[in-house]
């Protein structure tokens with residue numbers, strides 16, 4: 001497997017799609033429809049939470065959808081430092097396009 005979008009069947013529901021066998025809209029070719037996995041949630045009370053979802057577009061491209069909620073310090077300067085650190089980590093996570 002090389003991971004390139006064209007190597008994946010576009011309409012066939014992957015085994016991880018939550019709508020598999022449930023009339024998945026992507027399987028029926030609805031514009032903008034996507035195959036979506038069951039979201040995985042992690043949380044650390046007081047610090048934040050994250051929800052990770054595997055998604056495959058109708059065009060065959062896959063991505064990880066991440067919703068991240070991070071608590072910011074009450075102090076404005078510390079909050080800005082935390083935001084800057086988050087941006088650095090997010091850039092590292094995304095990085096250059098993979099193969």
Ligand SMILES: [Zn+2]
Pocket residue numbers: 012013014017018019020024025026027034035036
């Ligand atoms: Zn599907």
